[in-house]
Amino acid sequence: MKGDIQYEHNQIINLSGFIHGKIINFTPGSRRKNISLHSVIEEDIYIKADPYALDCLLNNLIENAIKYTPCGGFVKAFLNAGKKKIILTIEDNGCGMPDDVQKNVFKPYYQASKVKGNKQGIGMGLAIVKHIIDSLNANITLTSKENEGAKFIVEFKPYFISPGDKVSEYGPDEPLRVNAEEKIEDMTANDNKPSLFIIEDHALLLCYLVNKLKSSYTIYVAENGKNALNKLKNIPVPDLILSDVMMDEMDGFDFVKTIKKIPVYENIPVIFLTAKSTTDDAKYGFDMGAIDYIKKPFDINILQKKIKAILDHSKKQQEAYLKSVKMAADQVMKGMLKTHTIPEDKFIRFDLSRREREVAGLLLKGHTSRQIGEKLYISCRTVENHAKKIYEKARVKNKHEFISKMA
Numbered sequence: 001m002k003g004d005i006q007y008e009h010n011q012i013i014n015l016s017g018f019i020h021g022k023i024i025n026f027t028p029g030s031r032r033k034n035i036s037l038h039s040v041i042e043e044d045i046y047i048k049a050d051p052y053a054l055d056c057l058l059n060n061l062i063e064n065a066i067k068y069t070p071c072g073g074f075v076k077a078f079l080n081a082g083k084k085k086i087i088l089t090i091e092d093n094g095c096g097m098p099d100d101v102q103k104n105v106f107k108p109y110y111q112a113s114k115v116k117g118n119k120q121g122i123g124m125g126l127a128i129v130k131h132i133i134d135s136l137n138a139n140i141t142l143t144s145k146e147n148e149g150a151k152f153i154v155e156f157k158p159y160f161i162s163p164g165d166k167v168s169e170y171g172p173d174e175p176l177r178v179n180a181e182e183k184i185e186d187m188t189a190n191d192n193k194p195s196l197f198i199i200e201d202h203a204l205l206l207c208y209l210v211n212k213l214k215s216s217y218t219i220y221v222a223e224n225g226k227n228a229l230n231k232l233k234n235i236p237v238p239d240l241i242l243s244d245v246m247m248d249e250m251d252g253f254d255f256v257k258t259i260k261k262i263p264v265y266e267n268i269p270v271i272f273l274t275a276k277s278t279t280d281d282a283k284y285g286f287d288m289g290a291i292d293y294i295k296k297p298f299d300i301n302i303l304q305k306k307i308k309a310i311l312d313h314s315k316k317q318q319e320a321y322l323k324s325v326k327m328a329a330d331q332v333m334k335g336m337l338k339t340h341t342i343p344e345d346k347f348i349r350f351d352l353s354r355r356e357r358e359v360a361g362l363l364l365k366g367h368t369s370r371q372i373g374e375k376l377y378i379s380c381r382t383v384e385n386h387a388k389k390i391y392e393k394a395r396v397k398n399k400h401e402f403i404s405k406m407a
Helices: 015-032 051-067 099-104 122-135 203-213 225-232 252-259 279-287 300-339 344-350 354-364 369-376 380-394 399-406
Strands: 011-014 036-041 046-049 074-081 086-092 139-144 150-156 195-199 218-222 240-243 270-274 292-295
Touching: 011 015, 011 051, 015 036, 015 051, 015 074, 015 086, 046 051, 051 074, 051 086, 051 122, 051 150, 122 139, 195 203, 195 225, 203 218, 203 300, 218 225, 225 252, 240 252, 240 300, 252 270, 270 279, 270 300, 279 292, 292 300, 344 380, 354 369, 354 380, 354 399, 369 380, 380 399
Parallel strands: 036 074, 195 218, 195 240, 240 270, 270 292
Antiparallel strands: 011 046, 074 086, 086 150, 139 150
């Protein structure tokens, strides 16, 4: 996969302990689905690997096994070692896969959802697994029958501990939720926190991102571009959008292309977070107006720092811009209030209705929504809705920009 992340497989990992920790982390989630999670792990088995890559590999295999196994089913993990290879087996008695899916499921950008109506995109996760396996010079095989479960067998090259070797202390990252059917709710708006709109069709990854980011941001979520467009009508304008690319119904590229044509959304910073990671894909993403294009799998700490840096920069730019606009608008308003004239002829170019012209005229005189409502005998909410339409037609974001444009 051209352009993918490069791993550094130079750390000595106690694979036995790593898998033990991963099984412990997944046990609460499997119990919630009434799935039996068993493991038989041979002790003191070591490999050389990038711990982050290993964590990502195990997450995908175990999460998929639990996700596609019905209540009352089982998931089993086995680890044993010989002189020449280490064998890891992840087995379940879930829905399994038909032959045509098995032939393609490790391919980049292949979506099992196209065959089985699966909205979670199992194929993309397994493409990442295959990339990690190849980078380790390991091997993975799949045997499965539809409605009879699946078995993944991974063969690693063993590492034999020598005196003085330093074993990595990195532990497996805890899955914050493993129930992919659990609904993820939008957070309540908080003026003290910047807001993020996360668009991701993989429920487990969405849960992970929400839980990692919710302490610092107000989070809104959608599972594809179509749902995201509908959601935008009912939430405050987000400070940053974090979007997957490959999604059912409307992909991330089409979603961003659509919102960039809407004045109120055109300047929102966008980060694409995707496994579609060729150079051409990244170029296309930047052409769409993205600030960054991050390849899956990713380091959550780096993602958090990038989000913060982008928002900090945007805030400084916005403050400087608003300051200059406000100064210009204040001068214009002073002139209008002094002469008591409103440039009615300029309303024509924005195709404002009679009521919108009335509201616009009072806005230009500096009246508040409450004052306008009292003068026109309409509610504040109606005034705000008219103002929003006025700003959209004038292609501005707020009253100060509107006043400046009408000068």
